[in-house]
Amino acid sequence: MHLLEKFRNREPVMDDNPKKVIAGWDWLHHLNNRAEKQGFNAQLNLDVLRELVQKDLLPLNEETAVGNIENVIFIVTTSFIHNDTEVRVLFTWGNENHTPFIDVSFDDYDNLLSLTELKRITESEETHV
Numbered sequence: 001m002h003l004l005e006k007f008r009n010r011e012p013v014m015d016d017n018p019k020k021v022i023a024g025w026d027w028l029h030h031l032n033n034r035a036e037k038q039g040f041n042a043q044l045n046l047d048v049l050r051e052l053v054q055k056d057l058l059p060l061n062e063e064t065a066v067g068n069i070e071n072v073i074f075i076v077t078t079s080f081i082h083n084d085t086e087v088r089v090l091f092t093w094g095n096e097n098h099t100p101f102i103d104v105s106f107d108d109y110d111n112l113l114s115l116t117e118l119k120r121i122t123e124s125e126e127t128h129v
Helices: 002-008 025-038 046-060 106-111 115-127
Strands: 020-023 073-082 086-092 101-104
Touching (some): 025 046, 086 106
Antiparallel strands (some): 020 073
């Protein structure tokens, strides 16, 4: 009983400011496919999510890359270890009314871009335009 009590009273492993991003719709789609294959219990309904994101992009979409769902950067707002086997990732695209989440492997989580890496890539692309 002592071990179970210790387990229940442990500090949660959580990061409320992970400074990571899911860089684009294709990467989110990839993560969701992997979550399905690995049997993680937090998967996304991509059709519903696509509809929500596209609705939010409508005011921006004048045939520009800004309104293109493929280029949306999803900001990871919170992450924590879930079931001791994966990382639960909560993210946003700027809509405060929706905070979807997905379970990803530890390796996939490590492979998410950091905000610093994203900034460096973005700045590099701007200098080559």
